[in-house]
Amino acid sequence: MRAKISRELLRTAEPRKHAFDIQDTELRGFAVRVTPGGNITYCIRYRGVDGKQARKSLDRSFPATSVSDAREAARVLLGRIANGEDPAETARQKRRATMTLADFLEERYRDWLATNSQTATATEKRIRAAFCDELARPLVEFNAWIIEKWRSARVKAGKAPATINRDLAALGSLFSRALEWGLVDVHPLGTVKQFKEPDGRVRWLSDDEEDRLRAALDARETRERAARTNANKWRAARRYELLPEIDESVYVDHLKPMVLLSLNTGLRQGETFKLRWDAVDLGLAVLTVRGATAKSRRLRHIPLNDEALAMLKQWRKQTTGEFVFPGRDGSHVTEIKTAWGKLLDQAKLTDFTWHDMRHHFASRLVMSGVDLNTVRELLGHADLTMTIRYAHLAPAHKALAVAKLLRPPARPSDESVSG
Template structure:
């Protein structure tokens, strides 16, 4: 039978397993239970409407009998005022659990990443990495505490450091997307990052190679190819003299490595760098001279077919003989596509003495040559994979003879 006495240090020390519990004589419902292993826990029993609750106050050793008594008094007072303290406690636990999931880094890793993978598994890691790299100072913040003002301050700082508007947008937009999903899924009620309007980007810049630059680039590619093959041959002579294992011969290959075929293909197809990197041989039809950019690799999310001209076709034929007929067209390890050509590309530009020209500008070069050859803008749009003519129209000025012809119709 349970003991009845005031719960104090003395009564708790005297409590044995056989007693099972002790009920306090002063505070109604206040009691302590002892487990078969001797663990003592303090509770407050109360009734509220048709509900009976045994509210856990704490474990002996974590709180003292005096602290348990004070807590019992406080909670009994709340119950007397109609507060269901057990329900409040459960709600607090729910809020604590929710807070764990609504911290930006946890949300990105455990919730948003899984959703991104269902949308486009190849870009999921990149999106998460972009947000984390751009906003490391926010990773420990609750989503609800990320405000437009904070992002505006971040943008102002990046502008002072001369970060380009397009780059700023490339960080802010993924964060805004993540925040919108959190609202959609009920993790937060709202966010005000929609107030952060995208910075205006000057898309009018079109950098393409003039005839001299294109000639210099091609010469630099050939000279680089010869140099790499020569270095390999000399290296193998050195190895042979010392009985070292020889490296694969390059003299009979069409290309010493991936850079030349990659550049030539970009110049002749207008494919984006990511589309080239993720291109697989089963999307290359050499018999019908066409390459397919599958939907999951296309920025627009739509597949497109690009005819291969003679140079592109010869390049792929040669590269396939150099490498293999399946998997990724450009690999850095078996079954792993290359992910970067920055070092080789920058060295190539230096050798060709070409400045202010990005790898992406090869796409502009392709489009510009088409327009200057008289190809209509809608065909150029289809080949580039633009969703509409808004992006393609910037090449229109490269065909001044078309405008002149149009005006002369009424002259």
């Protein structure tokens, strides 16, 4: 709609179902926007540096600002645009100068994490917790000195080097995106070196410990079956409906199958939780970890040994739905801490986490003579950097290497033989 914008016109402007503009016939580019709620705001319409139509609010509304004052403000701004100024770029630069770490997390980075990271929620929580005193700081104010000062405070607070490195890695990834998106000119962690860390922790089970873990699993199964039998006796005495009996050939719940699968495949906990039946080929005895559920985002195939295959065949008969380990809501299992903790107590195992079953899987392979590159492929490591931690468990190849230095004994000469 085009008309000369006046007080009388705006007083009689009727809202419509959708917002609409009235373009001024007196000053080219001057306009007002009328919203469905009846609000009237002044704006300008112009062509940006890219030649496309653009619209910029004057941050003024009718009747708080008179038409004549708004038209004059529009005249000034349109004059600056004619001289080469770009209001959109000015606004971006202004927002760039004031965008804080918290703003960036909420407005930009959270959505990127949700699409590109398996640990989006945990990563955001880590950044907010570790850098809580810096959330109000604009991104452009971060520099190496501020990071070093933060790190010194964390050291004084008793934080471990590994924890500090993980925190800085999370923040570094955030600033890599901010740099890529033009919100900062320099990466503030570009010159900050990570602390040296001790060699990664590798915990595996001795033969006795593994026997105790397996015995605890079997004892738990027996207890649960006995508890079901006793419960049914109690219900029968009161003529209540009986619960299904748990046959000796079936698992009482998902704990034992999950533990056996982890011990025999080295799956990460998240990969186990999210495993679907369409990724398990019982005929070929192969399990596929798809990129969507893998930490490394890499597809890998893991052969199933006899124990894992037999367990999955039985477990398949007991479950329905798409997930191998379904939760109560039809999705996958999301928590196992309570049952796992009780199992460790019953097995009298200490300093052993769920993730350590992955270490156990890799350690047993290496100690059995499997080469490190094959172990890397089974674990889904992108390179040997992480897998090399298991190298000390395979001393045989080192012994063979140094054995090559031995020179064969010299053969006696003919003269010494004849003498």
